[in-house]
Amino acid sequence: MTDDVRNVQEALSTITEHWQPHRLTSLNDYDVKVVKLQGEFVWHTHPETDELFMVVTGRLTIQLRDRDVVLDPGDVFVVPRGVEHCPKATEEVHAVLFEPKGTVNTGDAGGEMTAALQELD
Template sequence: MSEDVRNVQAALDAVAEHWQPHRLTSVNDYDVKVVKLLGEFVWHTHPDTDELFMVISGTLTIQLRDRDVVLGPNDVFVVPRGVEHCPRADAEVHALLFEPQGTVNTGDAGGDRTAAVRELG
């Protein structure tokens, strides 16, 4: 990356669409992504990796088949590899995702909500 310091809020301000992750930076083989979420996503799994969600603002519900996990600002939750989940945001949520480079947002589900990771500015 060309910059040493990245501002999370400035990065989120640059994101226009929901469910479209943008790479903020990388740590070793992991990407740190900013994303805006609104509505319900798709049920999916990531068979080969865990996925970490950190909420910056709003309330995010991670629906699991056996329970719902509700995250507020500054909360972190790791969805273990292979666990089916469906994120839902009843109002706009700003979040960070931590996952291996190349991880697809829709996991094994594919479909029209699959997004390529975008670079910020």
Template sequence: MSETVRNIDQALAGITEPWQPHRLTSVNDYDVKVVKMHGEFVWHTHPETDELFMVHSGRLTIQLRDGDVQLGPGDIFVVPAGVEHCPRADEETSALLFEPKGTVNTGDAGGERTAQLREL
């Protein structure tokens, strides 16, 4: 068995574009992704899975149709499967995402912000 120590700050330092998730590691059937965010993403859902956001630095607003959720460093929020949401970062923000392998960042919306998962 190969054990690799990964450093979140080093991983984030290698990311140059917002909204482009990179796989930090995997746990069972889940990817742990790091991402930098700035600006508004797209409204979308993940019909088959929950999505966990953990803010590392900065501030993130998860816009929901029934109200916004504000997150700061160390905060975690789970968007339930099928709930329409739109992340927004008014300042550069970094976060970890926990999602099943193969989850597309734009969910059911698709479009130009759909990213190919990158390896670190």
């Protein structure tokens, strides 16, 4: 996988479910994931790591306890480790995430929205 050229738009076109991250590639100890988002996720933290969101299409709101961060296409935002957050997308958003391998999408919250990382075909 690391020797192949990967196309973000092509990869996103294969995803059918929201909030189900797919590994696009890996870099050192990090996964680069693509995901489609719509609706509101769960409030959670990642106690051991930062989480980077990069919006490809759509508008993503990352709710923090003290403010909302709104991301448009091309915008990047890093949620610092341990900061409680809740992503929300009124319309479908396509995004890229950068996280250490093994990072669970629901962080410390767990629950029914926890997704196993999927591989792209």
